[in-house]
Every structure is written in C-alpha cells, then in structure tokens.
Amino acid sequence: MSNSGDSITIERKHSHVEICLHGDVAFSGKTTGLEQFEFEHNALPEVSFSDIDLSTTFLGKNIGAPLMISSMTGGYSEAAMLNQHLAETAEHFNIPLGVGSMRQTLENSSHRESFAVTRKCAPTIQIFANIGAPEVAQGLSESDIRMMLDLLEADGLIVHLNAAQELFQPEGNTDFRRVLDQLAKLTNTITMPIIIKEVGCGISATVARQLLEAGVSVIDVAGAGGISWQKVEEIRYTRQFGTENRFSPQALDTLLNWGIPTAQCLLDIKQLKDEHPEFRDAEIISSGGIQSGIDIAVSLALGAQLAASARSMLKALHEGTLEHTITTWLNDLKAVMFLCGATTIEELRNKRLLLKH
Numbered sequence: 361m362s363n364s365g366d367s368i369t370i371e372r373k374h375s376h377v378e379i380c381l382h383g384d385v386a387f388s389g390k391t392t393g394l395e396q397f398e399f400e401h402n403a404l405p406e407v408s409f410s411d412i413d414l415s416t417t418f419l420g421k422n423i424g425a426p427l428m429i430s431s432m433t434g435g436y437s438e439a440a441m442l443n444q445h446l447a448e449t450a451e452h453f454n455i456p457l458g459v460g461s462m463r464q465t466l467e468n469s470s471h472r473e474s475f476a477v478t479r480k481c482a483p484t485i486q487i488f489a490n491i492g493a494p495e496v497a498q499g500l501s502e503s504d505i506r507m508m509l510d511l512l513e514a515d516g517l518i519v520h521l522n523a524a525q526e527l528f529q530p531e532g533n534t535d536f537r538r539v540l541d542q543l544a545k546l547t548n549t550i551t552m553p554i555i556i557k558e559v560g561c562g563i564s565a566t567v568a569r570q571l572l573e574a575g576v577s578v579i580d581v582a583g584a585g586g587i588s589w590q591k592v593e594e595i596r597y598t599r600q601f602g603t604e605n606r607f608s609p610q611a612l613d614t615l616l617n618w619g620i621p622t623a624q625c626l627l628d629i630k631q632l633k634d635e636h637p638e639f640r641d642a643e644i645i646s647s648g649g650i651q652s653g654i655d656i657a658v659s660l661a662l663g664a665q666l667a668a669s670a671r672s673m674l675k676a677l678h679e680g681t682l683e684h685t686i687t688t689w690l691n692d693l694k695a696v697m698f699l700c701g702a703t704t705i706e707e708l709r710n711k712r713l714l715l716k717h
C-alpha cells in the first residue's frame with residue numbers, strides 16, 4: 361500500500377488516542393445498563409475477606425483477575441510507550457491484553473516494534489493480535505496472519521466489527537460484505553482462538569449465534585454506554601471537512617448514540633447459551649463502559665467470563681494512575697464478593713442479581 365495510506369493510518373491511530381483522552385465522546389442518553397442491577401446482600405457471608413481469591417481462567421489459562429485491557433493502539437512511534445506501560449501493568453496483575461489494530465503492520469514494517477514491545481514487557485500473560493472486519497472481508501493471507509501473530513507471540517487473534525465507526529470515519533471502509541464467510545475461513549486457517557469484538561455498539565444474540573456457528577471461540581460484546589466511536593470519528597470528520605452535516609440533524613443524535621447497551625448484550629447472549637448447549641463453552645467478555653469492580657461483578661453474574669476496559673485504562677495511564685485504578689477496581693470486586701458470600705470468582709458467578717427499582 362502507498363505511503364499516503366500509511367500516513368493516514370498513523371494519523372488516525374494518533375488522533376484516536378488524543379480524542380478519546382480529551383473529547384466529548386461518551387454516549388448521551390444511553391448507559392451500559394449494568395447499573396440497573398445489584399447483588400442480593402448476604403447477611404451471613406461465612407467468608408474471610410483475606411481468603412477472597414480473584415483468580416479465574418480465560419481460554420484455559422489461569423489469570424490473576426477477571427479483567428482484560430482492551431485493544432487500543434500501536435503502529436506509530438508514541439504508541440510504543442503506551443503499549444509498553446499497558447503490557448507492564450497487565451503482566452503485573454497477570455491479566456490479558458489486546459493490542460490495537462495491526463492494519464499498519466500489513467502496510468509496511470516501519471512501526472512493528474510498537475506492537476512487539478508488549479511481549480518483551482509481558483512474557484507470561486495472554487496477548488492478542490487485532491485486525492478489523494474490513495481487512496478480514498478483503499481476505500487476509502496466511503502469511504499476513506502469521507506475521508501479526510508472530511510479532512506478539514500471540515495467544516490468539518481479535519477481529520473487531522466496527523460498522524458504525526467506519527460509517528462515520530472520514531476515510532472509512534463501508535464494504536462489510538463477506539465478513540462472515542471470511543471469518544469462517546479464518547477459523548479454519550488458524551488453530552489459535554479467534555475473539556470477535558465490537559467497539560461500542562454491542563453484539564446481539566443473533567449475530568453471536570452466527571459468529572459461534574462460524575467457529576469463533578470468544579465474543580467480546582463491547583456494548584453501548586461507554587465511548588461512542590461514531591462521536592470520535594465525527595470529531596475527526598469535522599476537523600477535516602468543517603461542520604456541514606452529512607446526516608439530518610434529527611437523525612444525527614440517534615446515529616451518534618447507536619448501539620445495544622452492554623448489559624442487554626450479555627442478557628441476550630446468556631439466554632442464547634442457556635437454550636443452546638452446543639454454545640456452552642463459548643466465552644463471553646463484557647466490555648463497553650466498564651467503570652468499576654462493581655461493573656465487573658455484575659458482568660460475571662450476567663454470564664461474562666471476564667470484563668474488559670479500554671478508555672478508562674487509557675485515561676488512568678495518561679494520569680499516571682493505571683496501577684492504582686486497577687487495584688481499586690479489584691478491591692471493589694472483593695468487596696462485592698465479601699458481601700455476597702463468595703470466596704472465588706466461580707462462586708460469584710452464581711450469586712443472585714436483583715433489578716434495582
């Protein structure tokens with residue numbers, strides 16, 4: 361691909377971080393829905409707080425807590441520093457890490473180190489490569505896939521579905537034909553797990569079923585209620601082309617806040633799994649607007665194997681409080697477990713959730 365294509369990719373990744381840190385990109389009038397639930401209090405927990413154990417498993421491997429740092433960045437020089445810090449922190453807590461889209465590494469080899477640094481800083485955790493649905497739809501060669509996986513000594517590949525983001529992106533690729541077919545081929549090509557995620561609009565039970573039937577191992581719902589990628593791209597569009605609307609003012613608000621709330625995705629996919637034993641082993645990640653250990657706990661009781669976070673992690677990293685933020689989230693989680701009478705994460709998964717009135 362041309363150098364100008366490469367510079368657009370680099371500009372895009374750079375401005376995404378800047379806009380996510382400083383822009384007004386939260387959903388308006390829509391929340392994750394996780395806040396609607398609370399655990400039934402256990403007045404007789406029969407648990408010692410000091411015995412509470414946050415470890416669990418993900419894709420058959422033990423991890424320190426049911427939390428993952430979601431895919432964010434890579435592919436330009438400053439990204440190496442961000443990825444280094446994210447990887448060191450993930451290693452410290454023994455939690456999985458996704459890197460940002462590796463599209464740039466397919467265009468040329470100039471910034472591959474910004475991805476490879478993660479494995480150097482985090483030799484033992486699960487690290488996942490990342491690529492977008494449009495690239496998958498165009499058909500990735502086996503050597504492309506091998507290059508991305510080898511660069512990270514990856515534990516699997518994440519593919520992100522981001523139709524709404526591409527729709528708003530000034531240079532977006534809106535040809536989403538053949539994604540499912542190509543995904544099914546991909547699951548036959550690589551023996552490693554494939555994780556499919558959205559980026560903030562959520563995955564419905566219908567789509568989850570199509571993905572699981574295509575051989576996908578893990579679904580990360582990345583639902584609505586956190587960051588709106590339509591808003592991120594609308595800011596980039598306005599910077600380039602001014603404020604002339606592409607959509608009618610009446611429709612714009614609906615489109616900018618489009619998506620299925622995170623809790624709704626979890627509820628619907630849980631029902632799908634309950635009704636279809638063939639999908640029982642599929643692991644679900646709760647993400648999209650995770651803000652605390654309480655959100656993590658509710659996610660687990662709604663059927664998620666773990667929760668994942670991007671923007672809150674980026675903001676904490678920027679403020680120099682990443683380790684502290686994760687520590688407080690894990691303390692929140694322990695507090696909930698204590699008050700429900702759960703010593704292990706597996707016990708917490710079965711605790712009763714109530715709908716708040």
Ligand SMILES: Cc1cc2nc3c(=O)[nH]c(=O)nc-3n(C[C@H](O)[C@H](O)[C@H](O)COP(=O)(O)O)c2cc1C
Nearest residue numbers: 430431432460461520559582586648649669670671
């Ligand atoms: C700065 C930034 C860059 C991101 N880049 C990617 C990416 O390259 N690939 C991807 O799959 N998701 C990407 N995401 C989306 C996140 O992985 C996540 O799905 C989404 O932001 C919702 O989670 P959150 O509400 O915790 O931020 C990015 C998120 C942020 C904040």
